[in-house]
Amino acid sequence: MTRRLHWLAAALLPVLVAGCDWHFPGKPIKTVEPVAGSRAEFDRIYFVNCLGCHGPEGRNGPARPMNDPLYLAVIPDEVFERVTTEGHGVLMPGFKKTPFGGLTTKEISDFTTGIKKFWGDPKKAWNDLPPYAQPEGAGDVALGGKTFATYCGSCHGPDGSGKPDGAGSVVDKFYLDLVSDQALRSTVIFGRPDLGCPDFRGPYPGRPAGQGLTPADIDNVTAWLVSNRVSLDEEAAR
Amino acid sequence: MMSSIKTAWTWIDDRTGIMQMLGPPLKHHVPRNAKWWYVFGSCTLLFFTIQVVTGICLALVYAPSGDSAYDSLLYLDYVVPGGWMLRAIHAWSSNAMVFMMLVHMTQVFLHGAFKFPREMTWIFGVALMLTTLALAFTGQVMRWDSDAYWGVGIGASMMGRIPFIGGWLTHLILGGPIIGGDTLSRFFSLHVFILPGAMIGLIGGHLMLVLRHGISEEPKKGGPGEFVDKATYRAAYKERMKKHGVPFFPDAAQRDMVFCGIMLIVLVVVAAWYGPIGPSPRPDPANILVNPRPDFPFLWIFAILALLTPTIEDYLIIVAAPVVLMVLFLVPFLAGTGSRLASSRPIASLSVVLLITGLLVLSWLGVTSPWSPHMSAWTSDAVPPVFVKGRTPLQLQGALVLQHSQCRNCHSLDGLGGKRGPELGDVASRLSRDQIIRQVQQGDGNMPAFGKNLTAAETDALAAFLYSCHPPGVQPATRPGAQIKQLIELDKARANN
Structure with missing residues (x-):
């Protein structure tokens, strides 16, 4: 009799286990949609849309680091939103919502707010920041070449064509064909701190600490870099 | 009491x-030596019974309409107490039934139990197998998620290739020209009424035939029933059962119950551990980011269809599949007498080994589906920092071209990205710079040509980046395969360390 009860209990055990709504590993957990403006929502948008080019944690990607408080302090919100929506230059695609994916206007707006909140340094009092865009007509090409040789030449070579054991060329015709004037200016202002290239405040190799580029220097160097660009179509025609 | x-x-x-x-x-008497090899059929029946019971319970909540089926699954998963477990047991018992049925058929085939006079028992078994697979397929459609949507799409496309009646048949199954709410209603009818009814009828027939012809002995060298001779087998079998047989209950039934009990516990543990299958994202033909794949019983078909060239597909669907099915039905007529020992039937044994190996390999490929592009890799799989540090501005632009042109959807860097094409993290050790440019511009094999899609600057930047991708200590190739020796030496050095 006792043996029969044991068998019965053993047979009923799986049924009882199956009937209990315990938290077994297989119990589905309802995914909570991230709240708009939250860090989770910001991360979701970044990981799905930006990570590929801008790198993990917003740094160390082939494209400009976005996790850079200086960059986020200088770039105007409307420019950031426009670039995210419509894209910029040759290789930055726009992420406007289409039937096949993309981000809504609200998501882009939340992302702009979120990036400044989570990766920016809004409490810091930034002084003497250069303007994001090149003022119209600004920049002296000759002076820019000299400034480049002085500040950037130790890594990129005095003429910008690169050094064998240093940084690469910034006057390569194909490189200049792929980047916009604004991208060149942004690189002069913000550098690539994640890759060892300083922003306009320095320190520049071989220069005294604290000696950086002035807004006029930035205009000039940008103008000089742009002046190195050649038309590939015209070159091909020749 | x-x-x-x-x-x-x-x-x-x-x-x-x-x-x-x-x-x-x-x-009824069964052979005394019919021991643990003979429990798989009963266990298959157990899993079917579990599916009937859990299926009835699920049908109390499930809404078989296009706009609410998916939500009713979520309701079962998150709101109904124990609903998720019910779904899990139903789904896993379906997989278990297919698996156990294949084990049972393999055992029957290897023991030669399909031979005279049990030909009809085998034919009923093959019909049961087809019905079980149909139940599994229609069950997957019940989830009405992206896997179901694309599964039906592929099934309909296959059906549409049948000559003369393909279009009509597709229309009949889909309930119209496209996949919609009517499709779900038709599959629901199949899954809940027609196929279970057919299944019960076939099981009844199968069991009736088992009782009529008895269970064949486990074939042993020199043992009873090793050879099947139409003239003597029936009388000899009857005589042996009279002398040496044991009653099915309780002798053989005990083993069935023990095995079924163990399998029941395993099923509940698996269901509790892995939970219900699906649902995957909602069925949306515009969503290209889903990676649909069928349930376990159909992964091998998924792999075959993906790996074969489109020119062979028609022959596979229209000719090969019916021929294979016909052969399966005709097995007892092709080898209905003679030795039942697997060791005396090398072609049969080899066929089983090849079939099982093929199914396992194809199913594994179906799980990993290395041929499927990873459609969001270009924006969501980072270029690993090791491929960014120390690169020139032009090479960094090349990495951006790689992402922007969606090369990463098919190619990985350091294992991250699509697996359809070769890994690019060491491409420079295999291809020279000129070869990289040629490959990008002209494509090769499955790779499309990008010559008209990329400017000269983009091509040059991309080539510059890719030519910087080689393992540390290995120089980039200057001619085809130039660095293979270096790579082999590097592998050896790594192995020694």
């Missing part, structure tokens, strides 16, 4: 004659 139950049972038996009806089948 016990005496009351006994009295009640005696009354029921007296009025219905239930024991008189069940007695002969339960007491």
Whole structure:
């Protein structure tokens, strides 16, 4: 009799286990949609849309680091939103919502707010920041070449064509064909701190600490870099 | 208490004659050596019974309409107490039934149990196999998620290739020209009414034939029933059962119950551990980011269709599939007599080994589906920092071209990205710079040509980046395969360390 009860209990055990709504590993957990403006929502948008080019944690990607408080302090919100929506230059695609994916206007707006909140340094009092865009007509090409040789030449070579054991060329015709004037200016202002290239405040190799580029220097160097660009179509025609 | 139950049972038996009806089948003699090899059929029946019971419970909540089926699954998963477990047991018992049925068929085939006089038992078994697979397929459609949507799409496309009646058949199954709410209604009818009804009928026939012809002995060298001779087999078998047979109940049934009990526990543990299958994202033909794949029983078909060239597909669907099915049905007529020993039937044994190996390999490929592009890799799989540090501005632009042109959807860097094309993290050790440019511009094999899609600057930047991708200590190739020797030496050095 006792043996029969044991068998019965053993047979009923799986049924009882199956009937209990315990938290077994297989119990589905309802995914909570991230709240708009939250860090989770910001991360979701970044990981799905930006990570590929801008790198993990917003740094160390082939494209400009976005996790850079200086960059986020200088770039105007409307420019950031426009670039995210419509894209910029040759290789930055726009992420406007289409039937096949993309981000809504609200998501882009939340992302702009979120990036400044989570990766920016809004409490810091930034002084003497250069303007994001090149003022119209600004920049002296000759002076820019000299400034480049002085500040950037130790890594990129005095003429910008690169050094064998240093940084690469910034006057390569194909490189200049792929980047916009604004991208060149942004690189002069913000550098690539994640890759060892300083922003306009320095320190520049071989220069005294604290000696950086002035807004006029930035205009000039940008103008000089742009002046190195050649038309590939015209070159091909020749 | 016990005496009351006994009295009640005696009354029921007296009025219905239930024991008189069940007695002969339960007491019929089975071979004494029919031991643990003979439990798989009963276990398959157990899993079917579980599916009927859990399926009835699920049908109380499930809404078989296009706009609410998916939500009713979520309701079962998150709101109904134990609903998720019910779904999990239903889904896993479906997989378990297919698996156990294949084990049962393999055992029957290897033991030569399909031979004379059990040809019809085998034919009923093959029909049961097809019905089980149909139940599994229609069950997957019940989830009405992206896997179901694309699964139906592929099934309909296959059906549409049948000559003359393909279009009509597709229209009939889909309930119209496209996949919609009517499709779900038709598959629901198949899954809940038609196929289970057919299944019960076939099981009844199968069991009736098992009782009629008895269970064949486990073939042993020099043992009884090793050879099947139409002239003598029946009488000899009857004689052996009379002399040496044991009643099915309780002798053989005990083993069935023990095995079924263990499998039941395994099923519940698996269901509790892995949970319900699906649902995957909602069915949306515009969503290209889903990676649909069928349930376990159909992964091998998924792999075959993906790996074969489109020119062979028609022959596979229209010619090969019916021929294979026909051969399966005709097995007892192709080898209906002679030795039942697997060791004396090398072609049969080899066929089983090849079939199982093929199914396992194809199913594994179906799980990993290395041919499927990873459609969001270009924006969501980072270029690993090791491929960014120390690169020139032009090479960094090349990495951006790689992402922007969606090369990462098919190619990985350091294992991250699509797996359809070769890994690019060491491409420079295999291809020279000129070869990289040629490959990008002209494509090769499955790779499209990008010559018209990329400017000269983009191509040059991309080539500059890719030519910087080589393992540390290995120089980039200057001619085809130039650095293979270096790579082999590097592998050896790594292995030694």
